[in-house]
Amino acid sequence: MHVHADRGSLAVGRADHVTYHAAPHGAVSWPHQVGVIPRRASAFQDRASAWQLRDASADAATAARILDGMGGVGKTQLAADHARHAWENGEVDLLIWVTAASRQAVIEAYAQAAADILHPDPAYPERAAAAFLAWLEPKPAPQPVRWLIVLDDVADPGDLRGLWPPAHSLGRTLITTRRRDATLTAHGRRVPVGLFTPAESLTYLQQALTVYGRSDNVADLAALTEALGHLPLALSQAAAYLADTHLDATHYRVRLADRARQLADLLPESEALPDDQPTTVAAAWSLSLERADQLRPAGLARPMLQLSAMLDANGVPLQVLIGEPVLTHLTAQRSDGAGQTLPAVSEEEAAGALRALHRLSLIDHTPDEPHQAVRAHQLIQRAIRDSLIPEDRDHVARTAADALIAAWPEVERDTDLARALRANATALLARAEDALYQPDAHGLLHRLGQSLGEAGQSSAAIKHFQHLTDTITHRLGREDHPHALAARGNLAHWRGEAGDSAGASAASAALLEDCLRLLGADHPETLGTRINLAACRGQAGDPDGAAAAFGALLEDLLRVLGPDHPHTLAARGNLAHWRGEAGDPAGAAQLTAALLEDRLRLLGADHPETLGTRINLAAWRGEAGDPDGAAAANAALLEDLLRVLGPDHPRTLATRGNLAHWRGEAGDLVGAAQLTAALLEDRLRLLGPHHLETLITRMNLVSWRGKAGDLAGADTAFAALLQPGDAASRGEGAVPGQGLTNGEGG
Structure with a gap:
């Protein structure tokens, strides 16, 4: 037909x-x-x-x-x-x-x-x-x-x-x-179809505001597009809101950043939406979430997205969202409607919930990138958090904190994983910090600060522990709460690591008084404070006093905690260190060699503390007059550090610096300069041009090139060192030379 x-x-x-x-x-x-x-x-x-x-x-x-x-x-x-x-x-x-x-x-x-x-x-x-x-x-x-x-x-x-x-x-x-x-x-x-590019976002927002007769500052609009995550729908509705309220971009961005405000209150009313849009950004994903929650495994997509909404939009490690705390939380959330709990949720089902969210474009789930396996747009996260009542939001936040702690390895061998965990902990704090102080300071608060310090970010660790100390003291009304004491101890420690020996000493002395009064002389917290205080004496320029203090402290540690306790082992490492600093490098090498035997017995060859002890042993052997042996030991050690900790770990980088140092001391001046130049490239990539370790490496490069007879190269390196903006040119004090790396925390 x-x-x-x-x-x-x-x-x-x-x-x-x-x-x-x-x-x-x-x-x-x-x-x-x-x-x-x-x-x-x-x-x-x-x-x-x-x-x-x-x-x-x-x-x-x-x-x-x-x-x-x-x-x-x-x-x-x-x-x-x-x-x-x-x-x-x-x-x-x-x-x-x-x-x-x-x-x-x-x-x-x-x-x-x-x-x-x-x-x-x-x-x-x-x-x-x-x-x-x-x-x-x-x-x-x-x-x-x-x-x-x-x-x-x-x-x-x-x-x-x-x-x-x-x-x-x-x-x-x-x-x-x-x-x-x-x-x-x-x-x-x-x-x-993805988000606008930054340039497209800015052009769109400018044109959208022009329709309303607006012409806002370009820099302010660019910042606003970033805050809105370059989402076209959000930009369109933000433009209408700005026109209706006669608010400028800067003040609108301040309102967006205010966690006390609901996203729905920062958008036009439904009847005032532009371009015939059917729904606001705040409600744009509700139907998608309903459908995702109906996919197998039914009922798990919503609680999984709620957890993801508390974490870093740029990527959540997979093990965080399939770990035991999350499985327990999902099991509690899943019921048959009659109040009876269904069988425990498995890792497979948790991964299935992530796939359901991915299928509805609510998250990007990329299992091949395990450290950033789950990404979600910041406004989806905001809308999901806004949908939770305060009690549920706090519970989800604490569950997310539990999940991060469970996924956080005691030893941070994988620097990429550690970086991702810190980013997620920081995001959680920005979104739900109050929940992590109920009923007490969550362990994540302490773990984040420790990780910052161990990653070489002493200043960030100090800032974190100062905030933690102030917050605990304010919330609990007392500076001698056990959580406050722990935070104060960490604060004093990292102040010392950052070079503020006087401040660290004063803080440790005040803390020791409180520990003795509240906990007694033999409490581990008291003994740990004594370790920090003794180290401060050495950092303040009294290595003999520090060595004597550690000698006396070691007797108490052996009596109270025993020979294999971490505090005892740390004190032995510090005793060796300050003996060497006091002029007895041979004695320091002997003490460090004995400590290494116990580290190997208790922790194994690949534990970071064992590797740190090997770093110190190699250094003291060099200081005792064997630069060839020190260079050989550092070369062997570097192979293990690359295998265990990876190329970007602070101890790997420090060992590369030590290897260059002892090669130079053994007479290979050109080799020392070459190794230092290669190290400088990685310091610049990882830490930037103005970090203390970068400046130390730059000064060492000047020194080795000069000693090797490369005066032009030394001049070039020195000129780079004094570029405007460097710490040395800002008059922030001399940069110490690069010596041994003390892996014992002293």
Whole structure:
């Protein structure tokens, strides 16, 4: 059967039991459109995704193009632009726009197209839709129809079962969806739609505000686009909010940063949304989350996203979200509706919840990047946190803290993992710090500070422990609470490590008085404070006094804690160190060698404390007159450090510096300069040009190049050292020479 229209004879496939009639000549005017294309946004950006879509559509190798991405990135606007471009340029004869939120909506749109072209029985829309799909099938025709079907906002891939338009050399299908299911990509080619670039964000916001007669400071607008995460929907609604409230970008950004404010209160009311938008940013993902929560394993997507919303938007390590604290939390959250707890959630199910969220574009789950396996947009996180009542938000925050602690290794061999854990702990503190002081200071607060210090960030560790001390004291009203004492001890320790020996000594002395009064002389906290105080004496320039203090302290540690306690071992390392500093390097080497035997017995060869003791032993042997032996020991040690701790660990870098030092002392001046130059590159990459360790390495490079006779190279290195902005040129004091690395915390 044929249907005659003014474009000629069109072949139509027959569906079973479908009744339709040929349209009279001229009943359908070509080109023909079914459905309404959404109007163009007032500040539409013709961005790279639009060109990528046009390029993809020019290739007819696959049937459909699938625009996928999180809600609010502008998929519908890109699809509308594509459809409008094809229509206005005469590229299609039939254009069908379907708001495909449900299967019924797709059927009704197809039935409408069939009614316009084929005149089927209107009482049977499913049959009409089938007839229309059959009509689309490729077949010989004098003047075939070029068509484009847009299925916008497909919510469930299952809704399209049996409703996919056929592959056709003259037909194109374009789908927009938040879904990333494999069944979708089996039907076509993905065209992922992401956020605006910073430049696109700024241009968009400027143009959107121009519509309202606004012209704001460019730098302020750029900062605001960053705060909004370059999300097109958020930028559009923020522009409308700024216009309605007559607020400037800077003050709006301050309101956004205020955790006491709800995101919904910082957006236009639903009736004042721009560009016919159906929902606010705050509610844009609610339906997606409902659908994700229905996917297997049912009921776990929502609590998993709530946990993710407390952590770093730039990446959460996988082990954090599949660890025991999270599994326990998910088990408690999952019930059968009758108050009975279902079987315990497994790691496999927790990973399944992450995949469900990924399928709905609520997170990006990339298991191949284990340290940053889960990423979520900052505004999705904000909307999810806002949806929690205070009691639930605090509980989720403490669970996230438990999960971080459980994933945090006692020994930070993997520097990338440690960096990611610190970033997540910092994000959690920024979002829910109050919850981590209920009922007491959570262990994560102390672990974060220790990790900062161990990573070589002494200043950051000091700042952290000062804040922790002040907060605990303020909340509990006393400076002698056990958690406050621990924080004060860490604060004193890292002040000493940073070179503030006087401040560390005064803080340790005050802390010792409180420990003696509250805990007694033999309490581990008291003994640990005595260790710090003794070390401060040496750091203040009294190595003999420090050695004597550690000698006396060691007797008490052996009596109270025994020979194998970490405090006892640390005191032995400090005793060796200060004996060497007091002028007895041979004695220091003997004490360190004996300590190494016990470290090997108790901790094994690859434990960082064992490796730290080897660092010190090599150094003291060099100081005792054996630079060749020290160089050989450092070379062997470096191989183990690279294997165990990795190339970027502070101890690995320190050992490279020591190796260069002893090679030079053994007479290989050129080799020392070369090793130091290579080390400087990594110091600059990891720490920046103004870090103390970078400056030390620069000074050593000047020294070794000069000693090797490379006066021009020494001049160049010295000029770089005195570049404006360096600590030396700012008059912050002399930079000490690079000597041995004390791995014992003394």
